[in-house]
Amino acid sequence: xxxxxxxxxxxxxxxxxxxxxxxxxxxxxxxxxxxxxxxxxxxxxxxxxxxxxxxxxxxxxxxxxxxxxxxxxxxxxxxxxxxxxxxxxxxxxxxxxxxxxxxxxxxxxxxxxxxxxxxxxxxxxxxxxxxxxxxxxxxxxxxxxxxxxxxxxxxxxxxxxxxxxxxxxxxxxxxxxxxxxxxxxxxxxxxxxxxxxxxxxxxxxxxxxxxxxxxxxxxxxxxxxxxxxxxxxxxxxxxxxxxxxxxxxxxxxxxxxxxxxxxxxxxxxxxxxxxxxxxxxxxxxxxxxxxxxxxxxxxxxxxxxxxxxxxxxxxxxxxxxxxxxxxxxxxxxxxxxxxxxxxxxxxxxxxxxxxxxxxxxxxxxxxxxxxxxxxxxxxxxxxxxxxxxxxxxxxxxxxxxxxxxxxxxxxxxxxxxxxxxxxxxxxxxxxxxxxxxxxxxxxxxxxxxxxxxxxxxxxxxxxxxxxxxxxxxxxxxxxxxxxxxxxxxxxxxxxxxxxxxxxxxxxxxxxxxxxxxxxxxxxx
Amino acid sequence: xxxxxxxxxxxxxxxxxxxxxxxxxxxxxxxxxxxxxxxxxxxxxxxxxxxxxxxxxxxxxxxxxxxxxxxxxxxxxxxxxxxxxxxxxxxxxxxxxxxxxxxxxxxxxxxxxxxxxxxxxxxxxxxxxxxxxxxxxxxxxxxxxxxxxxxxxxxxxxxxxxxxxxxxxxxxxxxxxxxxxxxxxxxxxxxxxxxxxxxxxxxxxxxxxxxxxxxxxxxxxxxxxxxxxxxxxxxxxxxxxxxxxxxxxxxxxxxxxxxxxxxxxxxxxxxxxxxxxxxxxxxxxxxxxxxxxxxxxxxxxxxxxxxxxxx
Numbered sequence: 008x009x010x011x012x013x014x015x016x017x018x019x020x021x022x023x024x025x026x027x028x029x030x031x032x033x034x035x036x037x038x039x040x041x042x043x044x045x046x047x048x049x050x051x052x053x054x055x056x057x058x059x060x061x062x063x064x065x066x067x068x069x070x071x072x073x074x075x076x077x078x079x080x081x082x083x084x085x086x087x088x089x090x091x092x093x094x095x096x097x098x099x100x101x102x103x104x105x106x107x108x109x110x111x112x113x114x115x116x117x118x119x120x121x122x123x124x125x126x127x128x129x130x131x132x133x134x135x136x137x138x139x140x141x142x143x144x145x146x147x148x149x150x151x152x153x154x155x156x157x158x159x160x161x162x163x164x165x166x167x168x169x170x171x172x173x174x175x176x177x178x179x180x181x182x183x184x185x186x187x188x189x190x191x192x193x194x195x196x197x198x199x200x201x202x203x204x205x206x207x208x209x210x211x212x213x214x215x216x217x218x219x220x221x222x223x224x225x226x227x228x229x230x231x232x233x234x235x236x237x238x239x240x241x242x243x244x245x246x247x248x249x250x251x252x253x254x255x256x257x258x259x260x261x262x263x264x265x266x267x268x269x270x271x272x273x274x275x276x277x278x279x280x281x282x283x284x285x286x287x288x289x290x291x292x293x294x295x296x297x298x299x300x301x302x303x304x305x306x307x308x309x310x311x312x313x314x315x316x317x318x319x320x321x322x323x324x325x326x327x328x329x330x331x332x333x334x335x336x337x338x339x340x341x342x343x344x345x346x347x348x349x350x351x352x353x354x355x356x357x358x359x360x361x362x363x364x365x366x367x368x369x370x371x372x373x374x375x376x377x378x379x380x381x382x383x384x385x386x387x388x389x390x391x392x393x394x395x396x397x398x399x400x401x402x403x404x405x406x407x408x409x410x411x412x413x414x415x416x417x418x419x420x421x422x423x424x425x426x427x428x429x430x431x432x433x434x435x436x437x438x439x440x441x442x443x444x445x446x447x448x449x450x451x452x453x454x455x456x457x458x459x460x461x462x463x464x465x466x467x468x469x470x471x472x473x474x475x476x477x478x479x480x481x482x483x484x485x486x487x488x489x490x491x492x493x494x495x496x497x498x499x500x501x502x503x504x505x506x507x508x509x510x511x512x513x514x515x516x517x518x519x520x521x522x523x524x525x526x527x528x529x530x531x
Numbered sequence: 532x533x534x535x536x537x538x539x540x541x542x543x544x545x546x547x548x549x550x551x552x553x554x555x556x557x558x559x560x561x562x563x564x565x566x567x568x569x570x571x572x573x574x575x576x577x578x579x580x581x582x583x584x585x586x587x588x589x590x591x592x593x594x595x596x597x598x599x600x601x602x603x604x605x606x607x608x609x610x611x612x613x614x615x616x617x618x619x620x621x622x623x624x625x626x627x628x629x630x631x632x633x634x635x636x637x638x639x640x641x642x643x644x645x646x647x648x649x650x651x652x653x654x655x656x657x658x659x660x661x662x663x664x665x666x667x668x669x670x671x672x673x674x675x676x677x678x679x680x681x682x683x684x685x686x687x688x689x690x691x692x693x694x695x696x697x698x699x700x701x702x703x704x705x706x707x708x709x710x711x712x713x714x715x716x717x718x719x720x721x722x723x724x725x726x727x728x729x730x731x732x733x734x735x736x737x738x739x740x741x742x743x744x745x746x747x748x749x750x751x752x753x754x755x756x757x758x759x760x761x762x763x764x765x766x767x768x769x770x771x772x773x774x775x776x777x778x779x780x781x782x783x784x785x786x787x788x789x790x791x792x793x794x795x796x797x798x799x800x801x802x803x804x805x806x807x808x809x810x811x812x813x814x815x816x817x818x819x820x821x822x823x824x825x826x827x828x829x830x831x832x833x834x835x836x837x838x839x840x841x842x
Contacts, residue, residue: 047787047795049614057571131585132578134570150577200615219624220787221698245697247785251680252696255688261695413563413800420567446573453573 038240040513040530043248043256044266047220050203053188054126054133059293059522060266062185066521067225067242068109069188069208070232072100072119072167073179075519078291078438079346079476081179085114085189085209085232095174095475102165107230108191109213116161122189123159124148135186137453138436143172176475180437183520211237211526220246236526254508263513263530264523268505271386275331277508288507291517293434294342295505296443297334297390299379299498300429300457307377308427308457311494312369318498319355320362320401321394326501329393330386334501339488340433340443342502346476347440347484352492363401374402381407381430382415390500391430423456431456432503438519439476440484444468448496459496535828543817550813551806555599558802559592568800569612586612599806608810609803613796618807622789628698629788632711632780633773635704637766639712644719645762649755651720652727663724667717679710679783696785707784711777715769719762726758733757764823771819775812 046060053065073089076082083089086100106114123142126133127149140146143158158170171178181187194207204217209232212225226241248256250270254277256262268290269277277283301308301317308314323336335343338352366374381391388409395405405428410418418425433454435442446452449468450460467490471483507523509515515528566583567574583589587598602609608618651663686706687695693706730736731754739749776790789808796804 047792055615129581132581134574134578134582136578137573137575140575146577149581200610200617203614204616219621220628220792245785247782247787247791248696249680249783249785252683252687252783252785255684256695259688259691259695411563412798413561413568416567416572417563420572421564453575 040239040242041262042244043253043262044244044246045250047246051206052203053185057135063266063522065185067212068206068210070210071182071187073183075183078519081183096171098169100167106232108209109228111230115164116167118189119167120159120161121192124156138181138186141171141173141175143170177439238529257510263510269508286509288517290505291519292522295432295434296340297432297500302427303457303459310369312365314495316362316365318495319358321397322357323354334503337499337501339492341488345438347481349485349488359400376404377427378406379428382412387430419456441472543821546817547813554809558805563800565800565802608807611801611804613799613801618803622807622811625789625792635708636711637770639708640715640719644716647720648723651724667720670713670717675714676779676783682706707780707786711780723762730754730758767819767823771816774815
């Protein structure tokens with residue numbers, strides 16, 4: 008018996024030594040930002056990335072000619088200045104003197120031309136090159152009809168000129184996005200297929216190691232062009248961390264921030280505790296609109312009154328409640344912070360009686376039957392169920408089809424004529440009304456699944472879109488949103504506000520393009 | 532024995548080949564468009580079409596299949612469409628974590644399940660048996676994600692003994708292995724209990740008891756030895772399944788195993804990676820089955836003769 012007791016104590020001792028020896032490293036004390044990510048980040052290639060976590064990662068390693076200063080103003084980055092021709096077609100940039108890639112080589116105008124030609128390379132075109140399709144000669148280069156992009160010219164080592172085929176007033180904002188990053192040719196050539204995990208750019212950090220599915224370790228770029236930045240020694244990203252576990256890590260001081268926004272389930276607990284609520288950071292990138300797409304190609308949704316009646320029958324306040332108070336009810340497609348948003352509009356008041364009468368007047372006194380297509384996202388399904396109940400009140404029977412995201416995308420892109428109603432959302436890439444209208448509602452728009460096509464609204468948009476950014480443009484677009492509200496091409500539901508949650512020791516700001524400003528962040 | 536080995540090996544290769552073919556056809560028939568998934572909804576059709584051509588997705592199924600098998604035989608499983616890295620590299624780098632968790636999980640299952648099964652069988656109907664049954668039921672009933680999250684909260688946050696998920700040190704392995712193992716414990720306990728009770732009723736046990744052997748000797752030398760055989764077979768099959776991945780446990784603990792990888796590959800329609808992970812899982816199952824069969828054949832000549840023996 009005594010021997011057993013001794014053995015047990017020995018085992019306990021070994022256990023304690025193991026525990027002490029391998030105790031998890033706390034974040035406190037070092038000058039490194041510890042990040043957690045739900046996803047196994049797939050790439051840091053700025054010409055491939057197009058997700059929240061990959062754009063944030065690109066921001067660690069790359070910069071473009073310009074960067075976003077606020078949600079709608081652009082500041083110099085690798086370029087110190089630029090001029091825009093009066094017709095809005097020619098942009099001339101002067102590179103910052105002595106600006107270098109992280110390997111110490113000076114960046115020249117040739118690097119800028121190389122980066123844009125890489126993006127349109129015929130042998131592997133970038134999926135995000137659509138931001139720059141207006142560059143003269145870019146589509147021809149992608150299709151193999153030209154040997155270079157004629158619209159990007161290296162005038163001298165520090166001067167690069169972009170010529171557009173049509174004026175695009177958001178060109179600077181587009182250049183500030185991660186796909187506008189400048190990459191080092193020698194890095195691309197040396198890494199080959201693995202360039203996504205061997206980044207070489209001019210961002211605030213350099214890669215130390217990338218352990219797939221486990222951890223990405225970075226340290227300060229000694230050649231970063233911004234004076235006194237970054238403030239921290241590095242950023243370490245732990246991958247595949249469950250969102251709830253990530254929050255536990257932040258509360259225990261093991262992590263400083265998550266690449267993922269606070270999940271709906273955790274939001275009430277955090278937002279109602281003042282000590283925790285002050286650690287919420289409002290996300291400013293990708294402002295969104297959640298909405299129902301209507302099929303405009305045939306009845307009944309080609310009828311404006313039917314669309315308005317169905318939109319009026321949705322209890323948006325209840326949807327806001329369902330989502331723990333995070334969204335703002337929508338009037339039109341433009342998020343509240345978007346310049347050009349019409350603040351005078353108010354969402355449809357929930358009015359089932361009025362909706363029923365309007366539906367009857369449109370010829371559907373007996374109601375109608377339709378189908379709502381939704382992907383497997385739990386929030387979307389919850390919202391759709393609430394809408395089905397609302398519509399039942401006015402005699403509309405909505406069946407729901409839930410499908411996996413891959414199939415969902417396939418139907419929207421390849422068989423849009425088969426849909427009736429679709430629950431979906433749109434995350435804006437930059438804050439300009441054109442980023443809403445062109446893809447979602449313009450005739451033939453790349454995200455216009457319902458096939459809404461109105462010559463009148465297209466003409467109005469074309470007229471307003473040539474006005475340069477400024478008060479005149481925003482006033483014009485506010486009027487335009489009122490027109491869209493009247494048309495109700497889709498049932499605009501709400502704008503979901505997303506938040507980051509940080510540790511008590513981290514100080515960091517949100518960024519409109521790279522999502523988080525790691526180069527100015529500090530830890531205590 | 533050599534002829535048996537050759538016969539079984541050919542069979543095993545045939546099964547893997549069959550699984551590869553079936554998976555290829557199923558993936559091809561899956562609704563969705565891998566090139567569009569990669570490029571996203573906003574990429575122009577010209578870009579997506581170019582990507583389809585580069586990946587060979589514009590070719591008919593038989594052409595794609597022959598090309599795939601041809602390359603696979605040379606060890607080239609293609610590149611993941613999601614991150615453009617070779618599938619073989621992507622799968623192999625997840626192996627250490629997968630094998631660690633599978634072995635540790637199995638160890639927990641056996642180290643708890645076997646004693647529990649023995650205790651229950653020694654005193655059938657007693658409070659020990661009842662308790663073992665209750666523990667077994669709890670183990671089976673609690674979903675592993677809930678158990679995992681609670682374990683992390685209690686032993687990672689409230690009493691911070693273990694890390695809050697992740698991979699790398701022996702300590703990282705403890706909670707995932709326990710969570711994985713506790714669910715399976717119940718299974719082994721129940722199976723072993725029933726087998727033990729069955730063996731205890733056999734004539735040779737009565738003989739052993741009659742010879743005046745101690746209860747401990749009868750249990751260890753005669754009863755357990757005979758009752759453990761099915762458990763060993765189960766453990767081998769279990770290991771093969773665990774090697775195929777444990778998606779939920781991997782997701783909760785941030786464990787970089789092949790299960791989570793396969794799940795994500797399916798969600799992203801990453802065809803080459805789906806094929807790669809399925810091939811790995813089928814090779815594991817077939818390989819371990821083959822090993823078990825060979826072991827049996829070595830132990831029992833009736834097996835390799837292809838007969839069932841006289842009853």
